[in-house]
Amino acid sequence: MPLTKEHATLPVFEQLPPHSSRDRQIAHIAEAARQIRIQDLKLVHHSGAGHIGGDFSAIDILATLYGAVLNISPETVDDPDRDRFILSKGHVAGAYYTTLAAFGFLPVEELATFLKPLSALNGHPNRNKVKGIEANTGPLGHGLPIAVGLALSAQLDVSRRRTYVLTGDGELQEGSNWEAMMAASQYELDRLTVIVDRNRLQQGATVRQTNDLDPLDAKAAAFGFAVVEVNGHDHGELYDVLSSVPFRPGKPTFVIAHTHKGHPISYMSNNVAWHHRVPSADEYQQALDELRSTPTTTGN
Template sequence: MDEQAVQSYRELRGRLAEAEISERVDALTEMARTVRRLDLGMIERAGLGHIGGDFSVTDILVTLYGAVLSVDPQNPQDPERDRFILSKGHSAGALYATLSVCGFFPEEELATFMAPLSALNGHPNRNKIPGVETNTGPLGHGFPVAVGHALAAKLQGSPRRTFVVLGDGELQEGSNWEAAMTAAHYDLSALTAIVDRNRLQQGARTEETKRLEPLADKWRSFGFEVREIDGHDFAQLLDAIGTRGTDRPVCVIANTTKGKGVSFMEDRAEWHHKVPSAEQVQIAREELSR
């Protein structure tokens, strides 16, 4: 735990709770810039990572941790904490950078990303990193676990919420739709599934690999309340993620851009796991500082 970062995080949460929407958006925008710059440095040092998907999901993670989730870095195992699961576990870099900014562990540990025996592996490990709820990496596993968390909260009469971020390519895994049926059957209104809809997966576009559209209609047919938004618009993210469902689970389809924030990475399939050169890192840093 990083006590100074925890204090800064608590001050941010307290300020945003009372702030006008424009101030909340400005603060989250700056937090997202920080997370992307940290993530870029991690991937540069490691020579490994999934920077395209990291950057597409960053604004979602920042909104959750900066303004929505009820979590405490000083008590990450609080039984009544909200649960968050990054089902697209290959975007661990963005999650680590966000957790660090919020004080779950010191920023200095980010330098060990993907190093031998590092806790910051290429996929999140709940046994090694405070704030990680479940190990993810094999796609299609995180959503079923999230449904279990949400069902447990309902059976316990707890108001805690459960959130899960899924990659859109990940939706080709059938286990997600089994979980969706279960969530709707039990009316898990405290469950929010967020689809990082960047329309790219490893090597190709999702619609070329296995067609997902009409995606919103699919989720509705499984019994979800669907909210379709711009996944880089903080005002829309706050509105869509901030409120729980009425009597059904919620699916937020967040339309995003792979590699968001860096011009030569945006909407390019090769940046699923390509590592930038030293020259490209410098260009990216400049663009992420604007």
């Protein structure tokens, strides 16, 4: 069945006021993440394409950033002092579009056009077509260099705006990332935060089998970053870490978010087959039932 406006039923969330309690912020993020997963599942199933495994490993990070961390709103997308976010792993565009819709940057009904001919919502994000997207990404290894340029621009402007970039761990096999990290350290870009979706899987294999990154923490530290590790599905840990950067003045931050591809769906989680696969009718219904009945982790 094709994706239609009837399948775009995502509630719209707003960032809570900064003085809201931590418990309220985390509950808000958790519910947003659950609803984003439900809608993203519909997008992939009804469109017949997408990267649902990587979408689901990244959604808790996206919901935390847009729900409570980023200094940006639908009304301030052109404000020069807004925070910047770059989705370097651009193939999880479905999760990105759904997150933008969940927080009011994109009309929810527009999600029904996902991957259709001439749609603005194509397989990789395009800043010329969707308001709120900062950079065109898709070819891996491009987003982090762009983010370094944005962070350097903020430094030259003597601006307090922050730059966050989400990469995949398999993506870090691209040498352009490490060149960019050397520049970030050289220029002491402590308003830059790199978040690694560390699900340890990539297309067709594990990251270790393809080109092992370990010890990733030590490597990032050797490149001059302040390194922090979190449970990438724990909204409390994500909220505490992402809202507290920079951790060391003069150093960019490198957040290793330990995640599971396909989380929290029982048959998808940690299964490399779900890098690029579409749920069957039975699989779709099972995933929908699991998401509706079991809340995602909210943290401590």
